[in-house]
Amino acid sequence: MNKLAQQWFEQQQWKPYPFQEQTWRAIASGKSGLLNAPTGFGKTFAIWFGVLEHYAKQAEKKKRKGLHCLWITPLRALSKEIEAATNRVSGDLHLPYRIGLRTGDTSTKERDKQKKDSPEALITTPESVQLMLAQKGYADLFKNLEFVVVDEWHELLGSKRGVQMELALSRLRTINPKLKVWGISATIGHLEQAKEILLSGVPDSVMIRAKLEKKLEIETILPDTLERFPWAGHLGIKLADKIFPIIDNSNATLLFTNTRSQAEIWYQRILDLRPDLAGLIALHHGSLGEDIRKWVENALHEGILKAVVCTSSLDLGVDFRPVDTVIQIGSAKGVARFIQRAGRSGHYPGAVSKIYFLPTHSLEIVEGPALRYAIKHNQIESRIPYIRSFDVLMQYLVTLAVSNGFHADEIFEEIKQTHCFHSITRDEFNECLLYITQGGKLLTAYDEFHKVVLENGVYKVTSKRVAMRHRLSIGTIVSDAMMQVVFMRGKRLGSIEEWFISRLNPGDHFWFAGRNLELVMVKDLKAFVRAGKKKTGVIPSWQGGRMPLSSYLSEAIRHELNEYYSGRQKDVELQFLQPLFDLQAERSYLPKENELLIEKIKTKEGCHVFIYPFEGRFVHEGMAAIIAHRIAQIRPFSFSIAMNDYGFELLSDQDIPIEAALNEGLFAPERLSEDVMKSINTTEMARRRFREIAAIAGLVFSGYPGKQVKTKHLQASAQLFFNVFEDFEKNNLLLRQAYEEVFDFQLEIARMQTAFQRINDHRIVLQYPERPTPFSFPIFAERFREKYSNESVEDRIRKMAAALETPNP
Structure with a gap:
């Protein structure tokens, strides 16, 4: 002992x-x-x-x-x-x-x-x-x-x-x-x-x-009435009243959202409905100032707060003993993330972690039993590790050169021992050395890229300017330029991405840190504000808020649909969803676990083909482009595409020959990589990915504190390098890395290959509904809302959903 x-x-x-x-x-x-x-x-x-x-x-x-x-x-x-x-x-x-x-x-x-x-x-x-x-x-x-x-x-x-x-x-x-x-x-x-x-x-x-089991209780917050034609986003806020008994009966509650903008919206909604919670509820996300975050964390420890609306900023193992309840607003998108967040409650031995799942649309309700199934069967996601991240390696080599310098042979042997660079060749390592000393093969004429010198076998940085700029640039978290949000008297509230502030004019109002603010002026990457007197204002949205549905959660959802179809459902959520599922079966079909449903519907807009793989938005985005490309081989088409986590839509003003395409092996996995290159603009995706890689590797400099380079200038510089490498150095390490990251992390090519293989082995059920179905309506509404995006459009979507409730003529 x-x-x-x-x-x-x-x-x-x-x-x-x-x-x-x-x-x-x-x-x-x-x-x-x-x-x-x-x-x-x-x-x-x-x-x-x-x-x-x-x-x-x-x-x-x-x-x-x-x-x-x-x-x-x-x-x-x-x-x-x-x-x-x-x-x-x-x-x-x-x-x-x-x-x-x-x-x-x-x-x-x-x-x-x-x-x-x-x-x-x-x-x-x-x-x-x-x-x-x-x-x-x-x-x-x-x-x-x-x-x-x-x-x-x-x-x-x-x-x-x-x-x-x-x-x-x-x-x-x-x-x-x-x-x-x-x-x-x-x-x-x-x-x-x-x-x-x-x-x-x-x-x-x-x-x-540890051979210990953490007791986890999952309860889905159900609406009073079921919307049989659901559409994303609005239901969550409509259920806000149902969280108050939970908050009142708990010592402290964490309400997790997936995005910072969603957290800001929910914080305001709660205070609108329950002003008596002012001072007892707080907001916590990564863009808020350190003082605000620290106060919230201390107040949680001390049991001062009844609730905190937060994002992944409180995901990890912080021990807030007073927290005994967690509410997940909307899909957590993954089993591991859901368990992680649930574990924020009951954070001591023997305690039960209690988590409520609050769906943001009717179909999302099925994720409650799906999560219970996945957790019971230990279907928990792994993380895909990065390999051959040459941008990080180049940054690291300059880091060592800035300090005492390094011997190439010694460092090469060290990094070969890591998982990430186990496969690196000496030629590739030498190319990294060439990059930090001369700017690689193409940039030798520019002194700016001659950062490291070789003296007596030691690679070192001798320029104080290079050393200072490098220390300011160390890190791998790359985002758009951030603007400080500061009161006119000097108090700092946090930071917002530059692109959002650039859309506002002085006098405009917006919500941030739970406050209504009026923009006074922008100066030196600071947005100066004063307290707003209005009750309206735009909510900031931060880039990168979309998360894909994980493969394990997708699989669990398909399993739960099959359980319902087989009549084995015991979960209250599936019983609650019975009217929606029954209507789906009546107007189209309810697919089993080994079936793929395709719906072909004709409206005034044209011919719609809805396909439901239940594989998550990211996979559907790539899959839709490939399917559209394969159909277009039969006859040239132009398509518009929409998707959600459960399926995707192809829309054309011509009849879509889905029947002929299925006969020709529409979901065949054999030529997938070839079709990806033909159907998806991987060059443009790699170009966007390259901006992050260029920043990490030190190709572009984001500026000094208080004098950051504007985002558009950084983007232009990164695009210039990308174009030069594309035209004159196809085998450039950073260029190759950009394409590999697109395939591995954005298109999820391995998961897409598995999905095509699974679907190819399934029975395809093709239906011809006369009108949108409960499964197709959310995708239809998503496209409609993204196209127009205002409150009157939401009213129109509600009217369309109400019209679909009437029996078929």
């Missing part, structure tokens, strides 16, 4: 779980590993006491000085949580173990203090680790480092921040070959793969899984 843990647990009158004791033993024997345990069962303490015990034994031998542990988290809110928990232990046990915080919010004064006299542990983020590697003498800071703990590893895994982490670990292991690395991960698919990626090259690592 770990002595320090035993002492502290006895003080708390707690008993450790077997997985905690197993972790302590593994750490004591010098192992690295990955720990998986349910939320709220003490994963932090399982690692932390192993670290403390190691430190105490070394301190007894007087072998201990300098930085001992680096604890890395993906969110600043989580870093503060870890700092509080670990400091509590040090204080309770009177340990001389200092814990520091190093994030983007840490002051320069505090950073200098940490550099001169390092605490024993630093809690930090992947970006801050890279900044530390960019400092002169970083090896001295890390030479006595014994532990790196990567918290919420599953969250970093499927992102370029995870690649940053892999590269940093490859360097830290060279500095200290005895380094012990531990990851903490929630339950995801392919945990073994997650372990292998984090601990690539580490022999004899272990996987520790």
